Amino acid sequence: MKAILVLALKSAWARRLTLGITLVAIALAAALLLAVERVRQDARASFTQSISGVDLVLGARTGSVQLILYAVFHSGSASNNIRWESYQAIAQNPAVAWSVPLVLGDSHRGFPVIGTSPAYFERVRYADRQPLAFAAGRPFAGDADAVFEAVIGSEVARQLGHRVGDRLLIAHGSGELGPEHADKPFVVVGVLAATGTPTDRSVHVSLQAMTAIHLDWAGGAPLPGLQIPAGLVRKFDLQPKEITAALIGLHNRASVFSLQRQINAFAGEALLAVLPGVALDELWQTLVVVEQILFALCALVVLVGLAGLTATMLASLDQRRRELAILRALGAGPREIFCMLLIEGLLVTSLGVLVGCVLLAATIAAAAPLVQAHFGVLLGARPPSANEIVLLAAILLTGLVASLVPGWRAWRMSLADGLTPRH
Template sequence: MMTLTGLAARSAWSRRYNLLLMVLAIALSTALLLGVERVRHQLRVSFSQSVSGTDLVVGARASPVQLVLATVFRLGGVQHDMSWDSAQRIAAHPLVAWTIPVSLGDSHRGFPVLATSAEYFRHFRYGDQRALELAQGKPFQAVFEAVLGAEVARRLHYRVGDRIVLSHGDTDGPLAGHHDHADKPFVVTGILAPTGTPVDRTVHIRLDGMEAIHLDWQAGTPMPGLSIPPDQVGKFSLVPEHVTGVLVGLKLRSRVFALQRDIAGDAREPLMAVLPGVALGELWQIVSIGEKGLLLMSALIVVVGLAGLASSILAALGERRRELAVLRAVGARPMDLLVLLAMEGILLMLAGTLAGYLLLTALSIALAPWLEASLGMALPVAWPHASELPLLAAIIAAGAIASLLPAWRAYRLSLHDGLTPST
């Protein structure tokens, strides 16, 4: 057997360029599979960690998923706003450590505008309890100042000091420009670092800024004959009457259900308090079709790679019939040939899988700055995690099975067939 192994090794060396191409094809398939799997995992993590450290999301009683979509993902809207008085009562509750009021409804060139308070920059967390960081400038301080998410600034080419005009509602089409607050522009004072969350796609302003641009509006349209210039808005009350919702952090997280009951039982206004993790879990079930699509793509990548492996070995088998016959002539049994070719396929899969992992690692390191800056996401450089190990094992096992077909053909080749091949 050792003699046969040595002969097989010499044969492999004589075919090293073809085998190298096979290993490269397997490496690319493995790198694509692991890359898609890690992107899928990162998308799920990014989705579930769009907000962290927030114990409750409070809003008017309606759909919990709808409330989370609006307050966390800035998508859609809520049926009813909650009153500012209720937001103040929640902030003063003895179990509450901090609150972040949020008000939505306006937009800027297709990006949502979020009106909030300075508490947003102090207490909002995403990912693994990561705080928001400013890549440039500083948080808003005056009424007509804005802080942009990373994607807003990148796609619209804004810098600190630029002036922007907000639009009433989410108008971004033929009606854009007809619902602008052009008489009250905002100055960009800061640009946030990428987070990979909806924060990147958001224009942040103060609550009183949202009130100021609507002083001379009624029922969604400007009031005829009335125009209040920016330098005169201070003469009016800019305290909001309503907000979309409130993000709440508790002093003791163990009291979350007690506060939830208190809010739900408040007779002054019908409110609900939603656990973000529970609502995000329900929401993921709705959008998980995209995850299933990525899984299907991963499976197709593996099938293509294995088909390439089997076809390459089968194509090479026709050229090796005389070589296999010589091995038979020096004493190799048909079973020995089957084992040798199967081992060759397995070794090719092992080498290709290892090369694919190293290739993905190198790409992750090289592309990390670009991915972080452009998408707010990075492929982690780490040992294969638990969900990837079954995939790697399945690749190697499938490669071994794929190599059995050419090995079986070699097993059935007769000595005479190899020495006198047909032309």
């Protein structure tokens, strides 16, 4: 068997150009298939770790997926707001251990601005209940004496170059071209450490600040002839009248369904409370068809690459008839010839898979910062997961099956046919 292995290696090396092209095709196909599986896994992990420790997400009555998207991932917009009195009534429920209100809708150079309370930095968790940490600075004060303070996420600081002490302006609305609250600049007092969640791409200010910058606005536009300077906003009541959503934690998770029913049947206004895990499962169910289509297309690309391997080996058999016949004359039996062709095909497939894994690792290393910045998905450099190992084994098995055809063809060739090839 050792001699057959050496022959297979030398034979493959002699046809390295032809087989090399096939190897590249298999490598690209394997990398594409693994990339789809890696992105699928990491996207789910990134979404799940963004809301670790939150038992309920509260918002105006809408779809559960829509509520999770705009309250947690800051994608889309709310259909309605929640009155402050309604939020307070729910926050004071005996089952509620803590709550964090959120006011959304404004932005800073394309990054969402979140109005919240200082409890946000104490209660919000990510990954395996890890607390938020500061890379520099401190949380905003959250009172009337220090209204215009902002805490920015790591991606905001990295992309815009903001540091503690810098000034920034908040724009009205979620677009980059919205009118700015130019008369009320904010001072950056803190920069959060990277988390791989939407927090990295957010600007955090106090609830009082969100009220203050809209004192002289109505209907999404500044009131004509009215301008309240930043120094005078403290003379007004800055308690918010409405919030967009709230994150809720409970004393006992066993009471989550009872509180959810109470909120959904709230008499004051139409509210909705969703369990983050259930809402995310619903989101994945809506995307499962897309995942299946992408996976099927990638599997088809792999099959095309392995079909090319089969075609290449079959096409070379006519040129190798005399070589195979000489091997038969020197004592190699049909089984050895069959094994040699099988080893060649498996060798090319294995090298293609190996190159594909290296290519995937290099691509992830290069593209991970861009993917995290634009999509909030953290692509991790790690060993293949169980699902990826199954995919790799499936590719190798398919390559082995693809090599059976040329192996069987070589096995059928007779000694006389090899010594006297037909023209």
